Amino acid sequence: MAVSPISRFRRAAALTLMLIAGPAMAADPVVVSSKIDTEGAVLGQMILQSLEEAGIPVENRLQLGATSIVRNAIKAGEIDIYPEYTGNAAFFHDQADRDIWKDAGKAYQQAASLDKEAHNIIWLEPAEANNTWAMSVRGDLARDNNLQTLEDLAAYINEGGAFKFAASAEFVESDSALPAFQDAYGFTLGSDQLLVLSGGNTAATLRAAALNDNDVNGAMTYGTDGGLDALDLKVMEDTLGVQPVYQPAPIVRAEVLETYPKIREVLAPIFESLSLETLQRLNGEVAVNGVPAEKVARDYLDSLARD
Template sequence: MRSTLTPALAALALTALTGTAHAQSSDPVVVSSKIDTEGAVLGELIIQALEREGIPTENRLQLGATSVVRSAIQAGEIDLYPEYTGNGAFFFDMTDSPVWNDADQAFETVRERDADNGLVWLRPASANNTWAISLREDVAKANDLVTLEDLADYLADGGEFKFAASAEFVESAQALPAFQQAYGFDLSADQLLVLSGGNTAATMRAAAQQTSGVNAAMTYGTDGGLNALGLVVLEDTLGVQPIYQPAPLVRESVLEAYPSIDPTLEAVFETLDLETLQRLNADVAVNGLSAEQVASDYLDSLDP
């Protein structure tokens, strides 16, 4: 979601693409995605859903990081890809705006701003792939911990807690300090295991294996390994973190050529709640299935 490539690599990726800026009804819809697991899953869902409705597609999945696919759709080199509402904060230089902490406002903002760019945001999934604090499921159940408010009460009562996170998460004003300020708790140094890098696979593994007494981890909301490793996301009831809901982003001219894209993809994305997207990601990242097979099986399950 937040990975980057150098301008040179981005330019190279774009050079390798072909396409036109204007869509005709006979042209295939060029579908792309970011290079991570969730990008592959969402991209395959889009391609296969469109193909099942008789809309021709061209597969350009796993193209690159956010900057690459964003540049490609603006240049008309790709037509459609899954993007996250919260990334509008960076697209439109609005990182200090509170609109990103509200799902509806975030969606309306990106939809209105990108309309000027000839881009249309379709209805997002309810799943939120944002920074989160996750806890071992056994600890959460034993102590009735569902929300971060519950966690604050648990900590105030002296509950056992050790948190694995990246240095960025611990130090960034928008991450752990924001959670602590909003919910009124303060983790001491001996309650933290700070790991180099920002790989949530490492933090989740530390919690699952109880490395150095760790029972909680920095994660993203839709991380595929959560269920497999026995971790649960504690709900951010105060909306501290920006909302990152995945949504199809399509060029306006392509949507005009294929208006059925909208209802077709809405029918799929409206089913993608947090647990569902976690499970689909896990089928790829943990169980070793291909994104193509996972998408096919899921769409089959949606058929009446």
């Protein structure tokens, strides 16, 4: 039976649409996002730039908002990948009361398992760095007394060493913060050894210690705060695992990873290279020295390529 010109036209048009639509769908860009903070900007730029360099099409949605905003966005499929913290999965899945989150390896595995099952979200290789609540001391105090860990600091305090600590009221009063450190490591700070500042901004506590305000030589901080390296403050290692672990890791929608499996191998060595001190330094370049996060990430990726 003869095929009419109209039928031939319709078939040709349909084939053309299929050919156009197929590659376009395959080439959908990976929507890269991050939280609005300094570290989010730096890590987000590393993801964005490294994927683009690997030939993966990307769309920039960095510094989208606070945790709740980016979390809801990836669950809704509005973004595809962003850096998250293992400890936050405890709150995402209502498991904050479990001790499993204080062990780095177990916390990562639990976060990965829960998100894969609930939302088909994949956790990629985490950084070594732990951005959790911490106690830091002035660099000169640490060097003069060989203070590396909270056990070292407890021994120094219990031997009568001069120590005054700047912290927020929440850190001082919350059972999971200073009281938990004191119970675990066996030291006590009296009221005369505390400078309690309003709000929870670690920039204020770090500045108080760096300037030695009112004899302050220790400060509440987060593990990878940008001001630590720049202000010569040293985080005391939590060897007993008092605090939950907050390792940054890229999380990505499973269907996107299936489309671009190279994402895993591109990002793994980058995040594996991010130690506590490295992230402190990179964050400090942005927060203290005012270098754009885009340049900080570019310079770091270039340094990895040279090594």
